[in-house]
Amino acid sequence: MAAAPSTKGSLREDLTCAICCDLFREPVMLSCMHHFCRPCISRYWRGTQGPVTCPQCRKEFSSKQFQTNYLVAAMVEKVRAATSDTYVRNLEKQLRDTLESIRLRKEDYINSIRRDKEKMNIIKKVRTDLQARVKGEFRALYQTLHDEETCMLEQLRREEEEELGKVQRHLEAMDVAVKELEDNIRVLQQASAGTENMVLTELPQLRPCVQMDVTPEFDINAFSKKYTGPLQYITWRKMFKSLSPGPCPLTYDVDTAHPSIHVSRDKTVAVECNVMNHHTNNNKRFLQCVNILASQSFQSGRHYWEVEVGSSPKWDLGMASEAVDRHARIKLSPESGYWTLRLRNGNEYSAGTQPWTRLQLRSSLQRVGVYLDFDERKVSFYNADDMSLLYSFVNGPREKVFPFFSPCISDSSHKPTPIKLLYYPPVALSG
Numbered sequence: 001m002a003a004a005p006s007t008k009g010s011l012r013e014d015l016t017c018a019i020c021c022d023l024f025r026e027p028v029m030l031s032c033m034h035h036f037c038r039p040c041i042s043r044y045w046r047g048t049q050g051p052v053t054c055p056q057c058r059k060e061f062s063s064k065q066f067q068t069n070y071l072v073a074a075m076v077e078k079v080r081a082a083t084s085d086t087y088v089r090n091l092e093k094q095l096r097d098t099l100e101s102i103r104l105r106k107e108d109y110i111n112s113i114r115r116d117k118e119k120m121n122i123i124k125k126v127r128t129d130l131q132a133r134v135k136g137e138f139r140a141l142y143q144t145l146h147d148e149e150t151c152m153l154e155q156l157r158r159e160e161e162e163e164l165g166k167v168q169r170h171l172e173a174m175d176v177a178v179k180e181l182e183d184n185i186r187v188l189q190q191a192s193a194g195t196e197n198m199v200l201t202e203l204p205q206l207r208p209c210v211q212m213d214v215t216p217e218f219d220i221n222a223f224s225k226k227y228t229g230p231l232q233y234i235t236w237r238k239m240f241k242s243l244s245p246g247p248c249p250l251t252y253d254v255d256t257a258h259p260s261i262h263v264s265r266d267k268t269v270a271v272e273c274n275v276m277n278h279h280t281n282n283n284k285r286f287l288q289c290v291n292i293l294a295s296q297s298f299q300s301g302r303h304y305w306e307v308e309v310g311s312s313p314k315w316d317l318g319m320a321s322e323a324v325d326r327h328a329r330i331k332l333s334p335e336s337g338y339w340t341l342r343l344r345n346g347n348e349y350s351a352g353t354q355p356w357t358r359l360q361l362r363s364s365l366q367r368v369g370v371y372l373d374f375d376e377r378k379v380s381f382y383n384a385d386d387m388s389l390l391y392s393f394v395n396g397p398r399e400k401v402f403p404f405f406s407p408c409i410s411d412s413s414h415k416p417t418p419i420k421l422l423y424y425p426p427v428a429l430s431g
Contacts (some may be wrong), residue, residue: 126223333353
């Protein structure tokens with residue numbers, strides 16, 4: 001790049017007539033290969049009788065002969081155009097615009113680097129918070145479950161390392177991109193400085209700039225969900241003999257049951273029936289929808305319980321605010337005071353949002369686990385057979401809530417299936 005000015009100067013010298021000391025006009029070539037302007041050589045030979053000579057090399061010619069050189073003429077026109085004021089101004093404007101564009105791109109990359117570093121700090125902080133939570137869950141079982149805790153913390157460390165690695169790789173790529181832009185800026189600045197003593201004919205050669213992808217997003221919920229659920233209970237399903245206590249023991253509140261729901265004597269089984277039960281009128285009872293609540297309520301802390309739904313083709317379950325309207329038909333959604341999971345047509349599972357959020361499950365649910373973290377306003381649903389997370393609400397209740405259930409109205413082709421409240425898992429998990 002540094003040789004460009006001398007090359008340009010040499011080219012102009014080569015295209016300069018030795019007689020008029022200006023760029024060729026109608027360049028012609030003598031037999032000795034020297035070039036001159038047609039008018040200049042014609043004037044030089046004017047009045048000469050007999051042999052003529054070349055003004056440069058003094059070679060003698062018997063006659064006044066020369067040949068038009070169209071290639072040199074074309075080169076002269078290009079040089080003349082490149083030295084015009086308009087061309088120079090346009091080229092200088094391109095130089096300034098390119099320099100500003102690269103400077104702006106560098107600024108964008110530097111801002112992206114700053115965001116990357118902020119995200120790395122967030123990842124580290126989230127990991128620290130999760131680690132503290134994991135240790136808190138395991139504290140009561142530390143002696144017997146030390147190996148399980150160590151395994152889970154190692155998994156968290158690997159996931160943190162993976163997330164940090166994504167951002168670190170992006171950060172390193174950004175550093176390389178910024179260095180390339182800085183190299184181009186230096187080249188353009190040098191070219192810009194050189195225009196003071198020379199005429200710029202073209203932009204200097206720049207290094208191709210790598211197009212950077214957007215910074216990878218960090219999903220805090222996806223990163224955290226394995227470590228914010230009922231960790232002790234998940235571990236108990238692997239080693240439940242060492243765990244105490246178990247899930248919340250719930251019972252149905254008969255006074256809330258819709259008249260078509262029959263409740264067992266121990267208040268742990270509810271089933272829809274064709275015959276309407278005799279009931280006393282009270283403000284607690286559901287009258288329009290086949291719903292029922294548990295007797296227990298929650299307004300602080302963390303709680304977990306399990307429900308057996310069996311082979312029922314449809315049901316709703318979750319939790320409901322104490323203030324829900326029990327005498328009207330209301331769509332089940334957090335806005336109406338319900339946080340639920342539902343089943344329709346035997347295989348269509350959905351979370352109770354508006355509109356419904358369809359869930360893709362690998363197998364049918366037999367037992368559903370419900371987890372409430374009241375303080376963090378999270379409501380989560382699990383497949384109680386393998387403790388896989390089905391869905392989480394992050395806008396949970398603020399006021400007192402009750403476990404909520406609905407066996408729904410059964411079709412004539414299906415025998416009503418009860419909804420059972422489980423005190424203990426029926427079998428131990430192996431492995």
